[in-house]
Amino acid sequence: MGRLQHKTVAGCTYFVTTKTCQNRVIFQVPENAEILIRCMRGYRDRGAYRLHEFVVMPNHLHLLLTPGDETSLEKAIQLIKGGSSYQIHQQRGGKTLIWSSGFHEATIRDSEDFEARRRYIHMNPVEAGLALRPEDWPWTSANGTFTLDPSPTRLSSGAKAPFLRKGDNVGAKAPTP
Numbered sequence: 001m002g003r004l005q006h007k008t009v010a011g012c013t014y015f016v017t018t019k020t021c022q023n024r025v026i027f028q029v030p031e032n033a034e035i036l037i038r039c040m041r042g043y044r045d046r047g048a049y050r051l052h053e054f055v056v057m058p059n060h061l062h063l064l065l066t067p068g069d070e071t072s073l074e075k076a077i078q079l080i081k082g083g084s085s086y087q088i089h090q091q092r093g094g095k096t097l098i099w100s101s102g103f104h105e106a107t108i109r110d111s112e113d114f115e116a117r118r119r120y121i122h123m124n125p126v127e128a129g130l131a132l133r134p135e136d137w138p139w140t141s142a143n144g145t146f147t148l149d150p151s152p153t154r155l156s157s158g159a160k161a162p163f164l165r166k167g168d169n170v171g172a173k174a175p176t177p
Contacts, residue, residue, distance in 0.1 A: 013052065013066040013152050014073055015117040018081065018103035025058035026098055032088055033139040036061070039084040041146070049076040050149035052114075053121045056139035057128065062121045064114065066152055077103050111155040 020026045027033040033056045040063075044051040048071045052064040067076045085098040108114050125137035134142035141148050 010069070011066070011154070013064060013108040013114065013155065014105045015108060015120075016063045016065065016073075016077060016103055016105045017060060018077065019060040019100045021097040021100050023059045023100075024096075026088075027056050027061075027139070028058040029092075030138070031092060035087045035091060036080075036084040037139060037146070039087055040080055043076070043079045043083065044149070048079055050152070051141075052149055052151055053118050053141045054146075055121045055124045055137070055142070057124060057130075062124060064108070064117055064121065066149070073105060108155065111151070114151055114155050 027036060036056055037054075040051060040054065043049065047068050049068050050066040052066070054061065054063045061080075063080075065076060067073050071079075081099045088098060089095060106117075108117065122134040122140065122142040125131040125140060126134055131137040134140065135144065137143065
């Protein structure tokens with residue numbers, strides 16, 4: 001059976017979810033969560049993508065991001081997952097698998113969709129019983145301590161994301177290349 005491909009469109013913004021291998025609570029360890037965030041910020045600072053929102057949960061990660069002009073969505077997620085795995089192993093030791101293969105994505109269609117996903121990201125630790133308020137969770141953009149990219153101007157202008165043809169696999173679970 002062939003690998004499913006993520007059908008993405010240049011310039012679009014995506015809501016991405018990826019999980020740890022076997023749902024292990026790897027990011028319950030503060031040092032691991034901090035390494036992941038440093039990794040995400042580093043690739044963002046190098047222009048691989050624009051990072052709009054994120055939350056690091058004990059066993060998964062949610063992101064709102066727009067890949068850079070030279071970076072596909074798959075490459076952006078590969079940088080985050082591969083880079084954080086490498087750094088965790090280098091700094092903390094061990095060789096265990098950090099991430100499950102693949103990820104799920106949804107194309108952000110408009111500013112309302114962006115705001116709904118943003119609220120979901122912010123409320124995720126609260127809904128999981130990990131924090132009383134979004135800003136209380138230390139590993140989220142909701143706490144205001146991280147530099148983020150603004151929402152894409154395309155969304156604030158009222159423009160809609162291009163619709164994909166029937167059969168395109170947006171949201172399909174596919175292994176990260």
